[in-house]
Amino acid sequence: MTATTRAERLDLLRAADYNLFRLPSDKVTLDFLTDSGTGAMSSEQWSGVMRGDESYAGSPSFARFRSAVTNLFDYKHILPTHQGRAAEKILFSVLGGPKKIIPNNTHFDTTRAHVEESGAEAVDLAKSYPTEDHHPFKGNMDIDSLRTLLEQHSSRIPCIFMTVTNNSAGGQPVSLRNLRETSELAREYNIPLFLDACRFAENAWFIKQREAGMSNRDISSIVREMASLCDGMTMSAKKDGMVNIGGWLALNDDALAAACSEKLILTEGFLTYGGLSGRDFEAMAVGLTEVIQESYLEYRVKSTAFFGQRLIDCGVPIVEPIGGHAIYIDAARMLPDMPKEEFPGHAIACALYVEGGLRACEIGTLMFGEAAVHELVRMAIPRRMYTQSHIEYAVEVCQRVAELAKQGKLSGFRMVKEPASLRHFSCELTPI
Numbered sequence: 001m002t003a004t005t006r007a008e009r010l011d012l013l014r015a016a017d018y019n020l021f022r023l024p025s026d027k028v029t030l031d032f033l034t035d036s037g038t039g040a041m042s043s044e045q046w047s048g049v050m051r052g053d054e055s056y057a058g059s060p061s062f063a064r065f066r067s068a069v070t071n072l073f074d075y076k077h078i079l080p081t082h083q084g085r086a087a088e089k090i091l092f093s094v095l096g097g098p099k100k101i102i103p104n105n106t107h108f109d110t111t112r113a114h115v116e117e118s119g120a121e122a123v124d125l126a127k128s129y130p131t132e133d134h135h136p137f138k139g140n141m142d143i144d145s146l147r148t149l150l151e152q153h154s155s156r157i158p159c160i161f162m163t164v165t166n167n168s169a170g171g172q173p174v175s176l177r178n179l180r181e182t183s184e185l186a187r188e189y190n191i192p193l194f195l196d197a198c199r200f201a202e203n204a205w206f207i208k209q210r211e212a213g214m215s216n217r218d219i220s221s222i223v224r225e226m227a228s229l230c231d232g233m234t235m236s237a238k239k240d241g242m243v244n245i246g247g248w249l250a251l252n253d254d255a256l257a258a259a260c261s262e263k264l265i266l267t268e269g270f271l272t273y274g275g276l277s278g279r280d281f282e283a284m285a286v287g288l289t290e291v292i293q294e295s296y297l298e299y300r301v302k303s304t305a306f307f308g309q310r311l312i313d314c315g316v317p318i319v320e321p322i323g324g325h326a327i328y329i330d331a332a333r334m335l336p337d338m339p340k341e342e343f344p345g346h347a348i349a350c351a352l353y354v355e356g357g358l359r360a361c362e363i364g365t366l367m368f369g370e371a372a373v374h375e376l377v378r379m380a381i382p383r384r385m386y387t388q389s390h391i392e393y394a395v396e397v398c399q400r401v402a403e404l405a406k407q408g409k410l411s412g413f414r415m416v417k418e419p420a421s422l423r424h425f426s427c428e429l430t431p432i
């Protein structure tokens with residue numbers, strides 16, 4: 001943990017052109033930028049790393065990884081990739097293209113960017129709820145909107161996506177029932193349904209806790225049912241794979257798998273390593289057994305809820321119900337008078353850094369432009385990293401920032417340099 005002064009942090013932020021991705025992480029006290037690849041690996045995972053087999057082709061480490069994946073997601077073809085967006089890039093470069101439409105409950109930023117880069121249109125179909133509403137499955141696909149889209153444009157839709165949990169919409173889960181209904185519709189139109197499965201175990205935990213008739217089921221059986229309702233998946237193992245790097249694309253269709261395999265070899269590597277080393281497969285194989293343990297999931301979701309509940313108690317507005325991997329502060333409610341063109345979420349995120357060295361991530365107009373539904377600030381919680389006292393400190397900083405917001409002491413931002421795609425990663429800003 002690094003101690004910096006407020007004055008130092010102001011200088012650092014200015015030197016980073018007010019883009020938090022540009023801060024050196026050793027100048028961040030608590031890092032809530034992402035839960036992706038930032039967790040701690042277990043001793044069992046590190047033991048696995050020591051026995052990684054680094055053969056170019058046919059490594060037994062790949063075989064162990066493959067069987068850990070198919071134990072939960074029983075798809076025919078498992079194509080390893082270095083992370084989630086590599087799987088997206090391969091799939092959409094085969095299935096996407098001009099005039100195509102890809103529906104999703106809500107696309108994550110990289111998913112949307114890959115769909116759009118292929119020339120296709122990315123359509124978000126999750127219902128939008130006020131952030132304070134307590135629907136148990138706010139991540140769900142809006143089935144009526146999906147049906148209407150299919151009735152009008154089914155020939156232009158090469159696949160349907162379902163993101164679990166729904167990261168861009170506040171980390172909210174999708175119910176098994178909603179996945180079943182989506183699957184029935186997809187099958188009626190003979191269109192493959194894919195899971196963007198990054199946080200599949202947290203989603204399964206919420207199904208077990210919140211969905212009628214699910215409380216006695218094993219997490220693994222819920223995950224298997226989620227998988228069986230779909231025809232494939234993209235996965236960033238940096239989340240519920242419990243590793244620092246890794247991912248995969250899985251599918252059943254032989255012709256599609258053949259086309260994707262060609263791209264895999266071209267861009268990632270041979271079919272049994274795909275941009276990873278043998279030791280990474282061992283870590284993922286163990287991670288996939290650890291992430292479905294109920295004791296782990298209970299700890300994960302309860303510790304996130306502790307953070308969120310403390311913020312609610314201090315009057316900081318957040319997305320409710322509290323999700324699994326992150327707390328999402330509602331910047332629009334915190335800065336009701338700041339126009340979205342001035343990036344209220346980013347104003348809060350910068351203040352969290354200046355006031356207490358916390359790093360968070362805007363998920364709103366800065367990230368999504370016109371497509372943004374809410375102005376959120378995500379505080380993602382790395383897996384197996386922070387203790388209750390770290391969280392207590394983070395709550396104090398959030399409370400201080402909320403007071404500054406109330407006193408009208410936070411300024412908005414203007415973008416001074418804007419890259420063409422995924423602008424939030426590398427844009428430059430200046431306070432207004």
Ligand code: F0G
Pocket residue numbers: 033034035036083084085086108110111163167196198235236237238247380
């Ligand atoms: N899909 C979802 C829902 C994601 O949250 C992410 C990554 C990806 C796909 C892409 O995976 O990073 O391995 O290429 N989300 C991270 C985040 C970066 O901070 O939420 P990747």
